[in-house]
Amino acid sequence: MKNILKITIALAFLFSLSSCWGDKSKPNYQYMPDMYKSVGYETYTENPNFSNGMTTQLPVEGTIARGDVPYEYENTNEGYEAAKIDLKNPLELTEANLDNGKKMYDIYCMSCHGKSGAGDGVLVQREKFLGIPNYKDREITEGSIYHVIMHGRNLMGSHSSQLTTKERWQVTMYVQQLRTELLK
Template sequence: MKNILKITIVLVFLFTLSSCWSDKSKPNYQYMPDMYKSVGYETYSENPNYANGMTTQLPVDGTIARGKVPYDYENSNEGYEAAKLNSKNLLEVNEANLSNGKKMYDIYCISCHGKTGAGDGILVQRDKFLGIPNYKDRDITEGSIYHVIMYGRNMMGSHSSQLTAQERWQVTMYVQELRTELLK
């Protein structure tokens, strides 16, 4: 009985080992061939996998991209005025938010607006940009600051692609702190 078990084990081992030297010209079975050799479609080409037959698909109406926060005010003077009156910062004024607001301000704003918000940044000193506003001279609110960071205004471009919604509100909070210091 022991000999039969030993012989069986040796035969199974030899059979398994012999499968390693089999002819490789015959491929194994592929149960999902599309997973092995997927069909590549060009961006604007026809694609039979979609109802409209196109590869490029628009997002479904009403969906919001991951990581994006909707902003209810349009990029116009009316939107600016509405944001100035109605938009409020929901972040808590604390050291962490102010610290990150300062960090973002130092990266994106200080070169034009200056360290204190007086409109005397290094680019203004070198006459690269003129007419940068002083925060104390402007009638600004947290809504108007956020709106300008979001869309830009006059010579200032939008910073919405560089800053997340939270970072924009943190910069807004820091700008309000600078304005308070300037008004003293």
Template structure:
């Protein structure tokens, strides 16, 4: 009986070792072959999965990309004037929006416009930029502020790529608050 047990253990051991050698280039059984080998299509080749047969698809007409908000005012003087008159801040004036507006202002605007919006930022003090306007000296509205943040104006470049639409409106809200404090 002991010999049969030893022979069985030896056979199991030899069988286990023999499974480690063999043809490794041949894969085992595949229960879901699409999971192992996906069908990849080149960018401009035909693709039978779409009705037009093309791999590259355009977005559905009338839709916008996630995170992009359409802005109808052009980067012209007419667009600036139209935004100045028509554009209104959709956000509610509250502490959260003002706090984030201040945070974004401190990152992107304070170096030129200064802490109070008087146009006396560090770069102006070091004579890097001259003629940065004081908020109280200009006839600005929330629409004109947003438009300038969006497209830039004169020496100021656009900040649309650094700030989301919501953050632009929050900065606009904070600039309006600074302007109100300067006018007192």
């Protein structure tokens, strides 16, 4: 009985060992050859998988990239006036929003507009920019503030690339608070 068990174990070992040698010239079957040997295409090279034949594809017309919020108001005087009348802040007036609005204002706005929004920032004091408006001298609304942050106006450039949509609205909220304090 012991010999039969030993012989069976030895045969099983030899059989499994013999499967390691054999004809290597015949590969196994490939059910999905693209998974084994993928075709890599370089950027800006021809690619037969697309109708225009190019590897790099533009986004589909009319689509919006993930995380982007479309801004409907054009960078014109008419767009500015429309935003001034129609555009409203979707964020709630909270301490957290005001605090972050202040942080963003201190980074991006205070150098020109000043700490209180009186148009007396460091760059104005050094005469790098002149004619920065005082918030109390202008008829501004939350829509016009957001529009100017988005597109810029006169000497002020756009800050849309530095601030997210939420941060722009928070800065708008903080600027409105500064304006209210200046009007007192």
